[in-house]
Amino acid sequence: MKPIIEIHNLDFFFGQGALKKQILFNIHLTLYSGEIVIMKGPSGSGKTTLLTLMGGLRSPHSGSLKVLTQELVGANRRQMVKIRRNIGYIFQAHNLLNSLTARQNVQMSIELHPHSEKEAKQRSIDILKAVGLEDHVNYYPAQLSGGQKQRVAIARALVSHPKLVLADEPTASLDSKSGRDVVELMQKLAREQGCSILLVTHDNRILDVADRIVEMEDGHLTEQVVTPPTAKGSVTNHQISLSAGG
């Protein structure tokens, strides 16, 4: 099983001098190809900070953080930009551009990759169909419900077939049925495309979509199981004990 992310001895600090504050402590985490891993943990524990480091949106300064075999500690701007092209991002606030239709929002993300305009348009329409929005391709975000906007955000994250999807609280603004639909859709598309997902959530109702669950507490990542997804038995036991506790 190929690791998509390998993190060893990662510390992270915000601020400088007297204001310097350690946020992440000695993080170790491996994410394998095709896995869906959920990271849970209290507010302010460091989940988003770790997610942005993994996504190449912030530079790590110590330890080792490899994404698709590229070491991000000490990586230059060009290397960070290159790694970001392999990652799909889904955030709590869908971050759609209000002046663009659903199709244009999705298409924007493939335009970073070399495609003809016609192909980019067709692929955007196809993925919007896959997320059940075939009748809303030309709608603007203001004309869509919260769940529909989050589906557009999923389509946008997955249209370029990224190897890794990082999702920060993708169900936070949704009711329980829409939240469930959204994660099941992410799971289905990820399985079809063979990509890995790391999903940060407080939502205990969606924990069962994960192959593994890791927990952040005060900047420490606990309950981590670095077993590849082939060893499903131990993973399931782990999930049950965590779900019962949470």
Ligand SMILES: Nc1ncnc2c1ncn2[C@@H]1O[C@H](COP(=O)(O)OP(=O)(O)OP(=O)(O)O)[C@@H](O)[C@H]1O
């Ligand atoms: N840009 C920043 N500068 C300084 N401190 C920050 C910055 N961003 C986050 N922090 C601090 O880092 C800690 C971890 O924040 P982070 O957003 O990673 O937590 P989280 O687990 O994602 O929380 P939540 O579940 O509420 O989103 C918090 O104490 C926060 O105040």
